[in-house]
Amino acid sequence: MSTSAKDRIIIFDTTLRDGEQSPGCSMYLEEKLRMAELLDRMGVDVIEAGFPIASQGDFESVNEVAKLVKNAAVAGLCRAKTADIEAAAEALKPAKRRRIHTFISTSPLHMKHKLQMPPEDVLDAVTQSVTTARKFTDDVEWSAEDATRTEDDFLCRCVEAAIKAGATTINIPDTVGYTVPEDYAAIFTMLLARVPDIDKAILSVHCHNDLGLAVANSMAGIKAGARQAECTINGIGERAGNAAMEEMVMAMRTRPDAYPFETGIDTTMIMSASRTLSRITGFAVQPNKAIVGANAFAHESGIHQDGMLKHAQTYEIMTPDSVGLQKSEIVLGKHSGRHALRKKLEDLGYNLGENAFQDAFKRFKDLADNKKNVFDEDIIALLGDDRNENERIKFVSLTVSAGSQGQSATLSLEIDGMVRQADSSGNGPVDAIFNAIRILFPHEASLPLYQVHAVTGGTDAQAEVTVRLEEKGLMAMGQSADVDTMVASCRAYIYALNKLLRKQKRTANEVGP
Ligand code: KIV
Ligand code: ZN
Numbered sequence: 001m002s003t004s005a006k007d008r009i010i011i012f013d014t015t016l017r018d019g020e021q022s023p024g025c026s027m028y029l030e031e032k033l034r035m036a037e038l039l040d041r042m043g044v045d046v047i048e049a050g051f052p053i054a055s056q057g058d059f060e061s062v063n064e065v066a067k068l069v070k071n072a073a074v075a076g077l078c079r080a081k082t083a084d085i086e087a088a089a090e091a092l093k094p095a096k097r098r099r100i101h102t103f104i105s106t107s108p109l110h111m112k113h114k115l116q117m118p119p120e121d122v123l124d125a126v127t128q129s130v131t132t133a134r135k136f137t138d139d140v141e142w143s144a145e146d147a148t149r150t151e152d153d154f155l156c157r158c159v160e161a162a163i164k165a166g167a168t169t170i171n172i173p174d175t176v177g178y179t180v181p182e183d184y185a186a187i188f189t190m191l192l193a194r195v196p197d198i199d200k201a202i203l204s205v206h207c208h209n210d211l212g213l214a215v216a217n218s219m220a221g222i223k224a225g226a227r228q229a230e231c232t233i234n235g236i237g238e239r240a241g242n243a244a245m246e247e248m249v250m251a252m253r254t255r256p257d258a259y260p261f262e263t264g265i266d267t268t269m270i271m272s273a274s275r276t277l278s279r280i281t282g283f284a285v286q287p288n289k290a291i292v293g294a295n296a297f298a299h300e301s302g303i304h305q306d307g308m309l310k311h312a313q314t315y316e317i318m319t320p321d322s323v324g325l326q327k328s329e330i331v332l333g334k335h336s337g338r339h340a341l342r343k344k345l346e347d348l349g350y351n352l353g354e355n356a357f358q359d360a361f362k363r364f365k366d367l368a369d370n371k372k373n374v375f376d377e378d379i380i381a382l383l384g385d386d387r388n389e390n391e392r393i394k395f396v397s398l399t400v401s402a403g404s405q406g407q408s409a410t411l412s413l414e415i416d417g418m419v420r421q422a423d424s425s426g427n428g429p430v431d432a433i434f435n436a437i438r439i440l441f442p443h444e445a446s447l448p449l450y451q452v453h454a455v456t457g458g459t460d461a462q463a464e465v466t467v468r469l470e471e472k473g474l475m476a477m478g479q480s481a482d483v484d485t486m487v488a489s490c491r492a493y494i495y496a497l498n499k500l501l502r503k504q505k506r507t508a509n510e511v512g513p
Contacts, residue, residue, distance in 0.1 A: 009252065009261045010202065010228040011245065013039050014048040015277065016065070017077055018242050019232040024283060024468060024475040026503055029061050031280040036065040038276055039233075040072050041351065042269035046099060046228075048075040052091040053084040055506050059091050066095035073097035073139060080104040080129035089136035100133040103143035103171075106150040106158050119154055126158050130165035141169035143206065148172070148179040152190055159195050169228060170201045174217055177210025177240060181220035188224035204228035207243045209235060214243035219251060219259060229263075233277045234285055234292060246270045246291040246323070254318050271324040272348055275380050282477030282496065284451070284466055291323055324348075332379070334368035344379060352383075370460065370483045377455045378462050381481035391498040392416055393441055400486045402429040411436035411490065433490045437497070445471040445500055452489070455481055465492040469500050474507065476500035 016032050019025060027035070032049070039047050049065035050058040066074045074095040078084030080102055092098035104125050105115055111122055126142065133140040142162035144155060159170050172187055179187075184207070192198055205221035205228070207214040218229055235244030249267060252259045274292035278285050287294045297320045307314035332340055338357075341364055345352060352360060363382050368374050396412035396419055409432040412421045422439040426432035434447070449468035454461040463485035467478045478496030482488035 007261050008227070009222060009263050010045045010204075011043070011249070011263050011265055012046040012048065012075070012204065012228050012230045013044045013232065013245060014206075014230055014242065015039070015232040015236065015245075016061070017048040017050050017075075018230075018238060019236040019277075020050070022237050022239070022241065024477040025236055025281045026476070026499060027280055028502075029057070029064060032061045033064055033068055035233075035273075035277060035280065036069055037351075038269070038273050040069045042266050042273055043264040044072050045264060046073045046075050048077060048101065048230075050091075051077040053078060053081075053087040057506055059087060062088070062091035063094065066092050066098065069095065071096075073099045075099035075101045075141065077101045077103070078129075078133075080125040082132055085129060085132045085136070089133075092137070097139065098137050099139040099141055099169075100137055101141040101143065101171075102129045102133050103145050103173075104129065105145040106155060107146035108151065109149060110146045123157060123161055126161045127165045130162050130167045134166040138166075138168065140167050141171055141204070142167040143171035143173055145173060146175045148174040148184065148187065149176070152187075155187070156191065156194050159191055159198070159201075163195070163197050163201050168201055169204055170198075171204040171206050171228070171230065172221070172226070173206040173230075174208055174214075177208035177214065179207070179217050180211075180213060181216050184217045185220040185224035188221050188226055192225050202227050204230055205243070206230035208238060209240040209242065212240070214241070215247045215251070218243040218248055222259070222261060233273050234283070234289070236277070236281065236283060244290070246274065250291050250318060250323065253322070267322050268324040272350065272380075276383075279381070279383070279479060282466055282468075282479035282492070282499075284479070291318075297325055332364070332368065332374040333372065334365070336364075336368070336374075341379075344376070345383075348376060348380060350383060367462070367483065371462070372460060373458075375455075378481075381455045381462050381464055391494075392501055393494050393498055395487075395491050395494055398433065398487055398490050400429045400433065407432045409433045409436045409486075411440065413437070413440050413494070415441055429486055430489050433486060434493055437490070437493055441497070443471070443497065443500075445469040445497070447493075449477075450489070452485060463488045465489045467492040467496045469493075469496045471500060471504070474500060474503050476503055 020027055036047055049062040052059040052062045062076045076088035076092050078088045088100050104122055111117055130140055130142050144158055203226040205218040205226045207217040229248055231245035231248055232242040233245055235241040249263050249265045252261050285292055338361055341361055367382055394414040396414055399410045401408050407429040408425045410423050412419055420440050422436045424432050424436035424439055426435045448470055451466040452463050455464050462481045462483050464481040465488040469476050476496045476499035478492040480488045480491035
């Protein structure tokens with residue numbers, strides 16, 4: 001640990017890599033760029049943009065993120081293989097600050113069954129991979145995959161080898177979410193005491209949430225001497241997810257007595273980052289999720305409301321403003337112009353380019369024609385509803401007939417450039433719509449999740465629909481919002497289907513970490 005970085009925690013965001021690896025969370029290039037721009041603006045120190053060797057799409061994403069990001073270092077993940085490292089170095093070339101992140105498993109279980117390599121060969125691979133990575137950049141991170149189930153002596157030898165070969169950050173992942181705070185802290189204490197030249201590298205925490213302990217474990221690691229925290233927005237990530245950035249950052253901000261550390265994160269951008277990611281991935285945030293859940297700052301019980309009215313701190317340990325949750329006085333309507341929308345977007349933490357803004361303005365006007373008051377949540381829902389131009393299936397129009405006499409749908413879609421129409425019936429209007437989609441574009445995917453919720457109050461509220469499709473182990477989420485629940489349902493399904501098709505195409509050539 002370098003003494004100059006003593007109390008500053010480096011925030012390493014892996015939403016675009018570990019987060020994107022989680023089922024149903026894949027993102028289009030444009031979506032990754034939108035997230036990367038936001039993460040950069042909110043003060044993330046390192047953005048892990050992907051795993052360049054995994055696929056052409058991943059390579060391109062890392063490369064485009066590297067071109068876009070202004071302040072943060074951009075990291076690319078690679079196994080301990082020369083081809084991986086060369087691909088990462090190439091993808092990261094345009095970055096102002098580039099980091100190569102190389103990893104190999106060090107636990108007996110992983111070495112024997114996954115790598116099928118003896119420990120001495122793994123140790124050689126550590127030296128070789130870090131040495132190779134250092135040819136391309138001075139900023140090299142080495143990770144001991146499954147570190148928390150690794151024998152202490154072997155972990156020390158690997159960390160020593162990595163530092164000797166030039167690694168500047170040493171990451172200790174709890175890959176399977178197995179550790180507990182005391183044990184995790186003890187690993188850092190042990191490394192700091194035993195590994196020669198440990199002060200030449202920054203130690204890093206990287207925790208998965210299988211036991212719901214990812215943030216607690218990460219904070220314990222930081223208290224024990226780690227100075228980099230790896231995390232994701234909304235805690236998305238493999239299986240139960242990664243440590244949630246917003247939870248760690250707000251814990252440090254709210255409890256400096258327990259966690260006397262600072263980060264470079266502008267916490268007022270937390271809500272906007274959370275919502276943007278949720279819209280992009282179609283992964284709704286659970287209402288009682290810490291910091292960013294819809295109920296995190298809501299008070300319903302009479303006693304709590306009474307206390308809040310007398311003094312907000314009676315039941316609130318953080319202010320809504322501190323995470324960017326403003327109860328805005330300005331409600332937009334159909335007479336609001338570009339200027340008002342631009343101002344509202346700025347207040348909500350969005351910084352749209354000219355084309356995206358014009359597009360948002362048009363959709364805002366369409367919405368305002370159908371809805372008296374357009375609330376902040378409506379605007380955010382509307383922004384999330386932009387779609388990729390290269391999608392195979394595009395929504396054209398929908399007419400639905402519903403009621404006690406039966407339900408039917410007439411749907412037009414543009415499929416690979418050709419507009420086609422189908423009529424269908426079903427057990428309810430939504431079923432009729434989804435049947436029409438299957439007629440126009442036959443596919444086998446099952447529908448394990450269909451969820452609707454009202455974005456704001458009132459009978460003219462936008463309905464936000466989430467759809468999850470699954471086929472042969474692949475999963476894709478789609479989300480859409482519209483004042484018409486049927487239109488939102490149809491669009492959400494199409495969005496999920498497009499994502500599934502893209503995933504199926506890409507899976508054939510993929511390499512997993
Ligand atoms: O969880 C893990 O071990 C990882 C590594 C690849 C860093 O994500
Ligand atoms: Zn991980």
